[in-house]
Amino acid sequence: MNHTQLRSFHAVAAEGGFTAASRVLNVGQPTITSQVKALERHFDVELFHRRGRRVILTETGRVLFRIAQRIISLEAEAEDSLNTYGGLQAGHLHVGAVGPYHATEMLSAFRDRYPGIKLSVTVGNSMEMAERILDYSVDVAVLAHVEDDPRIYTMPYSRHPVVVFVNKSHRFAKRRRIRLAEMEGEHMVLRELGSTTRLAFETAIREAGVTIDPVMAIGSREAVWLAVARGIGIGVVSDIEYIPHPDLHTVEVVDADIYTTAHVNCLAERRDARLIRAFFDMAEDLKTRRNVASI
Amino acid sequence: MNHTQLRSFHAVAAEGGFTAASRVLNVGQPTITSQVKALERHFDVELFHRRGRRVILTETGRVLFRIAQRIISLEAEAEDSLNTYGGLQAGHLHVGAVGPYHATEMLSAFRDRYPGIKLSVTVGNSMEMAERILDYSVDVAVLAHVEDDPRIYTMPYSRHPVVVFVNKSHRFAKRRRIRLAEMEGEHMVLRELGSTTRLAFETAIREAGVTIDPVMAIGSREAVWLAVARGIGIGVVSDIEYIPHPDLHTVEVVDADIYTTAHVNCLAERRDARLIRAFFDMAEDLKTRRNVASI
DNA sequence: TCGGACCTATTGGAAAAACCAATGAACCAC
DNA sequence: GTGGTTCATTGGTTTTTCCAATAGGTCCGA
Numbered sequence: 195m196n197h198t199q200l201r202s203f204h205a206v207a208a209e210g211g212f213t214a215a216s217r218v219l220n221v222g223q224p225t226i227t228s229q230v231k232a233l234e235r236h237f238d239v240e241l242f243h244r245r246g247r248r249v250i251l252t253e254t255g256r257v258l259f260r261i262a263q264r265i266i267s268l269e270a271e272a273e274d275s276l277n278t279y280g281g282l283q284a285g286h287l288h289v290g291a292v293g294p295y296h297a298t299e300m301l302s303a304f305r306d307r308y309p310g311i312k313l314s315v316t317v318g319n320s321m322e323m324a325e326r327i328l329d330y331s332v333d334v335a336v337l338a339h340v341e342d343d344p345r346i347y348t349m350p351y352s353r354h355p356v357v358v359f360v361n362k363s364h365r366f367a368k369r370r371r372i373r374l375a376e377m378e379g380e381h382m383v384l385r386e387l388g389s390t391t392r393l394a395f396e397t398a399i400r401e402a403g404v405t406i407d408p409v410m411a412i413g414s415r416e417a418v419w420l421a422v423a424r425g426i427g428i429g430v431v432s433d434i435e436y437i438p439h440p441d442l443h444t445v446e447v448v449d450a451d452i453y454t455t456a457h458v459n460c461l462a463e464r465r466d467a468r469l470i471r472a473f474f475d476m477a478e479d480l481k482t483r484r485n486v487a488s489i
Numbered sequence: 490m491n492h493t494q495l496r497s498f499h500a501v502a503a504e505g506g507f508t509a510a511s512r513v514l515n516v517g518q519p520t521i522t523s524q525v526k527a528l529e530r531h532f533d534v535e536l537f538h539r540r541g542r543r544v545i546l547t548e549t550g551r552v553l554f555r556i557a558q559r560i561i562s563l564e565a566e567a568e569d570s571l572n573t574y575g576g577l578q579a580g581h582l583h584v585g586a587v588g589p590y591h592a593t594e595m596l597s598a599f600r601d602r603y604p605g606i607k608l609s610v611t612v613g614n615s616m617e618m619a620e621r622i623l624d625y626s627v628d629v630a631v632l633a634h635v636e637d638d639p640r641i642y643t644m645p646y647s648r649h650p651v652v653v654f655v656n657k658s659h660r661f662a663k664r665r666r667i668r669l670a671e672m673e674g675e676h677m678v679l680r681e682l683g684s685t686t687r688l689a690f691e692t693a694i695r696e697a698g699v700t701i702d703p704v705m706a707i708g709s710r711e712a713v714w715l716a717v718a719r720g721i722g723i724g725v726v727s728d729i730e731y732i733p734h735p736d737l738h739t740v741e742v743v744d745a746d747i748y749t750t751a752h753v754n755c756l757a758e759r760r761d762a763r764l765i766r767a768f769f770d771m772a773e774d775l776k777t778r779r780n781v782a783s784i
Numbered sequence: 785t786c787g788g789a790c791c792t793a794t795t796g797g798a799a800a801a802a803c804c805a806a807t808g809a810a811c812c813a814c
Numbered sequence: 815g816t817g818g819t820t821c822a823t824t825g826g827t828t829t830t831t832c833c834a835a836t837a838g839g840t841c842c843g844a
Binding site: 212224226228244246249 | 790791792793794795
Binding site for chain 3: 815816817818819820821822823824825826827828829830831832833834835836837838839840841842843844
């Protein structure tokens with residue numbers, strides 16, 4: 195059975211005539227005639243009684259019409275559904291992030307722009323996020339780290355200075371700015387080796403010929419924060435990630451360009467998937483707006 | 490949305506791959522690829538994640554698949570239904586007849602051959618039957634009368650001698666055969682003017698130059714039968730229509746070829762409608778079988 | 785009862801779609 | 815690696831769909 199034939203039949207039955215059906219389907223009337231006739235001939239049934247210029251469903255036709263109506267209605271439903279997803283009025287975007295800091299702004303903007311899209315956020319380190327991108331369990335990920343993998347597409351999003359933060363009793367506690375050289379020999383609490391912030395900081399001091407004393411490496415931002423609050427050492431953090439604390443104080447490093455860059459990542463081959471493109475477009479807009487605002 | 494695309498999508502989702510889908514649908518694999526791709530491009534959605542040689546439904550794809558399954562299943566139902574009607578395993582045939590006499594044999598044979606077809610029988614006179622054929626309220630009609638209407642197709646079915654029947658006290662009651670001339674001046678109980686039996690009989694006696702005395706014309710076979718039983722006159726009837734009665738006796742007319750012919754009729758343009766053709770074919774078979782049996 | 789309006793059927797040819805064979809590229813199991 | 819399997823791409827062919835023109839019929843009102 196041909197679907198065009200079924201659609202023609204349905205229109206004729208619904209509109210009560212071949213000509214009326216042809217108008218509804220935007221085709222010529224002979225087309226309708228031949229489609230319905232082909233359907234009748236193929237199954238060797240009569241679907242309509244042609245009484246002069248009136249057509250009346252036969253019993254067979256009535257049975258078919260009931261089924262056809264359900265099919266047509268389901269097709270409309272399918273089309274609606276696809277339009278809804280394609281038009282970004284429904285859908286589900288899985289977002290990965292190494293921490294909520296960079297991602298929240300984007301998630302909030304995305305939610306405002308596409309209220310119908312469900313958002314799920316997975317938090318994990320950069321390596322985990324890269325894996326999840328590759329196995330489709332997240333659609334986009336906001337990372338500081340840049341994956342060196344041709345399968346992953348990366349867009350720089352925002353640049354954040356790395357600041358030093360110290361306990362209130364530390365000698366830097368009264369300072370607003372320091373120079374890098376002043377950190378020589380400082381006890382420091384650092385993140386684990388893979389941390390992008392740590393990498394940026396260590397690159398900077400190595401270039402400046404400064405050496406520090408890494409007293410502790412901890413695998414969590416909050417743990418570092420607490421350790422510094424207790425005076426175990428001083429810490430470094432991306433300014434956007436810094437959480438105020440009564441015992442803590444931040445200090446700007448003036449003579450070095452230490453920063454981390456947040457990137458939006460996705461599977462390269464999915465760069466143009468509807469939802470993913472929408473997320474990147476929105477990130478692009480946020481970036482531009484911030485630049486304009488800062489002028 | 491194109492139906493071919495939907496079918497391809499459904500097969501891929503159901504079979505778990507493009508190649509598997511192409512085998513099920515008996516088309517080449519490139520066809521499937523292009524159909525699904527076209528569907529995705531048209532609505533700007535992703536339906537499958539292509540993970541190497543494995544394909545996995547996206548959320549959008551899952552939603553569409555559920556709808557597509559229902560559509561495909563309804564299409565199978567529609568096709569089944571049409572095959573059932575086309576294969577004469579279901580359907581409804583409206584049969585008209587002037588009396589049950591000629592029709593019952595055919596109805597019985599038809600029911601045996603096509604047990605799934607519902608039969609409705611409408612009884613009425615020839616003129617009513619002709620009208621009902623023309624307005625589609627009966628599909629076929631078994632009549633003695635031949636309609637002189639080009640829109641009605643007619644097939645002769647069986648020829649039945651017209652016999653005379655008399656009351657036990659009549660002078661013919663002891664006879665097996667009479668000649669037509671012997672009926673000169675007889676009191677006769679006849680049917681109404683339109684009766685085919687009456688017409689055949691009157692034509693025969695006119696040709697033979699015999700005149701009779703029509704004492705009564707009654708519009709019902711049963712009424713004539715009763716009138717003759719009471720001795721009001723003698724009657725004529727098609728032998729197949731004759732119903733025995735203790736007070737009645739049938740007499741054959743040997744020197745005249747008086748008979749009626751049962752015809753099967755239908756709307757000429759519907760001669761090849763499946764059910765109608767089946768009825769005619771069956772009538773043809775019955776006729777042939779009777780001729781063979783009579784040799 | 786006659787003609788205009790309206791409807792379905794038919795036909796031949798044009799436009800569009802579905803389709804395939806061949807081939808490429810990526811992946812997986814051995 | 816290597817062969818077997820899978821999806822993607824390309825071009826050209828076959829099939830389907832479609833239309834314009836037209837015929838033949840019914841219906842309705844003058």
